[in-house]
Amino acid sequence: MRAIGIILAGGNNHRMKELSQKRAIAAMPVAGSYRSIDFALSNMSNSHIQKVAVLTQYNARSLNEHLSSSKWWDFGRKQGGLYTFTPTITPDNSFWYQGTADAIYQNLEFLKNSHEPYVVIASGDCVYKLDYNKVLEYHIAKRADITVVCTDVHGEDATRFGCLKMNEDCRIEEFDEKPMVAQSNTISAGIYVIRRRQLIELIEKCGQEGRHDFVRDILIRYKNLKRIYGYKINTYWSNISTVESYYQTNMDFLKPEIRDYFFRQYPGVQSKIDDLPPAKYNPGASVKNSLISSGCIINGQVENSVLFKKVFVGNNCVIKNSIILNDVYLGDNTHIENCIVESRGTIRANSYYSAEEGIRVVIEKNERYVL
Structure with a gap:
């Protein structure tokens, strides 16, 4: 051109x-x-x-x-x-x-x-x-x-x-x-x-x-x-x-x-590729109308949501109408609805985040990487 x-x-x-x-x-x-x-x-x-x-x-x-x-x-x-x-x-x-x-x-x-x-x-x-x-x-x-x-x-x-x-x-x-x-x-x-x-x-x-x-x-x-x-x-x-x-x-x-x-329609969209395993769905996982990226491990329920790379969803978790950015760990029994969870975060077990109006941005202190 x-x-x-x-x-x-x-x-x-x-x-x-x-x-x-x-x-x-x-x-x-x-x-x-x-x-x-x-x-x-x-x-x-x-x-x-x-x-x-x-x-x-x-x-x-x-x-x-x-x-x-x-x-x-x-x-x-x-x-x-x-x-x-x-x-x-x-x-x-x-x-x-x-x-x-x-x-x-x-x-x-x-x-x-x-x-x-x-x-x-x-x-x-x-x-x-x-x-x-x-x-x-x-x-x-x-x-x-x-x-x-x-x-x-x-x-x-x-x-x-x-x-x-x-x-x-x-x-x-x-x-x-x-x-x-x-x-x-x-x-x-x-x-x-x-x-x-x-x-x-x-x-x-x-x-x-x-x-x-x-x-x-x-x-x-x-x-x-x-x-x-x-x-x-x-x-x-x-x-x-x-x-x-x-x-x-x-x-x-x-x-x-x-x-x-x-x-699917030509031409496509290119991006930098990470060498990650495909998403893993453990027994008890339930996923409806969602995008699940490579490296994710799903144990709970995901509905109408987008999960980016390397997201871990714990047991009995419920994620609805939310965006979970890269490398987020969601502890057991966590409920997230109408939220955007910032990348590299750790959500403690039994946490509850929801937005009654608009969109809530969730940022948690990341304990997994602290020396």
Whole structure:
């Protein structure tokens, strides 16, 4: 493909509450065996983009470990590859990334040293499948300066996103970033296509003027000066940047049609693979409509839940409508309902956790690993 990829994965969102205290949003586990960033990386690989840069910053240790080898997404090649860029101190700059445009500005040499004519910019905290080739073809056909991938939201708070309005030719006429009141249910999906040289020019101008945000300082500021078009998608798309949306996205994977779309329909989603034994169901275990990952041992009852890798469920446990993250030990007679249990936790026997309203995040002191 005639494009390079940039994945913005450095941000933090306080709406994730305790879940973002130990990892970046792009490293959040999704659908039992995946990380959020796997979907953007797989889309890049499946679209034959051979050179991808991931810009990380906040709590990046877990994310950097996940990206330690590029072979899982087929980027281990002589031409191109997977690059991870974090903020670095230079004689001219000692700042962290001050925004999305500043993150690109601090790594502008990556763009200048590339030869592909186009750039695909994507966010690392969205769950979706998309062929970026189709967006690029649309971008060229419209003779656009920037193309913004957008989608319609129904029953979800559109004020969390950038809301936009397009004319009959799909040119964006209005763009309002995280408005107090949403005037449209069409939102930006956080995916952009732009010519590489024009991106360099716009980012350099932002840097000279002390502007740091890609949406506010490029998309909104230039919407009447540049030809900015919207490319609407109607397939599954979800952003996991709040506890509620993260919970709902994982629950969506309990629906057969969603699992079929992501995991059985070509192209697939790739991720880093751990060498773990298959899940083990001991006598007395009962599992209904749940995702159980490798390395789990089930002794109790699991219903409408997602269990990530290496979860141990003790005797007479009841887990309903919950998400149990990696490497959690659930003691005997534990009852968990409408909760998200943080990874590497130990839930003592005879514990009871439930949320009457909303979703409860459960974090227990981990006694198994204390010296």
